[in-house]
Amino acid sequence: MPRAVPFDVPPLLGLLTDAAVAKHLSRGMQSGQENPPQVALRKASTPLPDDETRWRTAPVRELLDVAMTRFDDNRTAADGWLAPRLHATLRMTRAEAGDGRLWNHLAMLVAPDYVVWRHKGAEIAQSSRFSGPHYTQCFSRLWWVAELFRDGPDYRPVEIACSVQDILNTTLRLDVIDHRPTAQALLAVFKSLISSGVPRPGDHINAVSSAVNTAGSTLIYDVLAPDNPPLVEDLQDWIADMAEAPAVHWDRLPEGPNDGRVPRTAIDVLVSFFEKLLVEAPVRRRGRVPTREDVGDSPQQSAVPAPREGVSLAKDLPSWMT
Structure with missing residues (x-):
């Protein structure tokens, strides 16, 4: 049974500026005590084309209602369920998803x-959850975690990415x-x-994410582990196809765009490198100063799995990286 929505939901998604959010977002909205000022917000927004079914709000609203019903006892678990389904429902390019005005409107x-x-939290939802960076805003972060961690049409990696909040909060920020x-x-x-x-x-x-970001850049990792070019037409x-696609299944993962899987050989090269970084990265546990026991003196003493034989930190890197 659908949840009762205490305000009128527009039929189409639109674009709403950061300035409009800052003007109309009240502490009462952030605490859930007030409904949004619909008239003022609609005047400030620009609707997206009504001839494209992908911009209709009803499928998205239904997904959110289901998530709130299913995961009311464990709200963080909603991320792993919702992220792939939101991505498969709001089908768009990265350029379109990069427009924060769309997420503001949603x-x-x-x-x-x-x-x-x-x-x-204890009192309110932070304003950045309504309008903020792609890795913080409530809906943008879910779409992007699905986009960046899917393997072509396979959304199973996205469920892993959402299983620990630190991946969403830290790893998703990395270039x-x-x-x-x-x-x-x-x-x-x-x-x-x-x-x-x-x-x-x-x-x-968090430790290995920071180490991976410090050790290289997208360009460097692309040299070590080249990717296939994206299949843009697919x-x-x-x-x-969204115009004819059925609604996503609630109990089965949808299929993403078949725009090419990641080469297994490229993944294997980097896994060996990152496992080494994992062992050597300093682990900063929350609330206390890190000690030697956090990572151990050797792979055998470490609390994390030992790396496989393969890439070493310096020996196997190009000279211009060391």
Whole structure:
């Protein structure tokens, strides 16, 4: 049974400026005590084309209602369920998704109640959850985690990426995640780390994420582990197919755009490198000064899995990287 929405939801998504959000976002909205000023917000927004079904709000609103019903007892778990389904419902290019005005509109006019439900702390949901960077804004971060961590049409890696909040809060911020083999290699390391049962895996995830970002750039990792060029036409076909596509299944992962999978050889090269970084990266546990026991003196003493034989930090890198 659909949840009752205490305000009118516009039929189409639109664009809403940061200035309009700053003007109309009240503490009452952030706490869930007030409804959005719909008339003022609609006047300030620009609707997207009504001849494109992908901009209709009803499918998105339905997904959010289902998420709030299913995950009311564990709200962080909603991220892993919603991210791939939101991505497969809001089909667009990265350039379109990079327009923060779209996410502002979704948060302020379509689903401010979801923002509060998911991100309200002791008193309010922070303003950056309504309008903020792509790795912080409530809906943008879910779309982008699905976009950056999917393997072509396969959304299963996205579920891993959403399983620990530190991946969303820290790893998603890294520029190197734009390089698909880097994203998939990091997930492979994270998956091994999580399955090993190491205490406080988020601390290790933050440490290796920082080390990977410090050790290289997208250009460097592309030299070490080249990716295949994106299949742009296949992506465009997937976007165009939205007009005829059924609603995403609630109990089965959707299929993303078939725009090319990440080369397995490229992932393997980087996994070996990142496992080495994982062992050597200083782990800064929350609330205390790190000690030698956080990482150990050797792979055998470390609390994280030992790296496989392969790339070493300096020996196997090009000379211009060392």
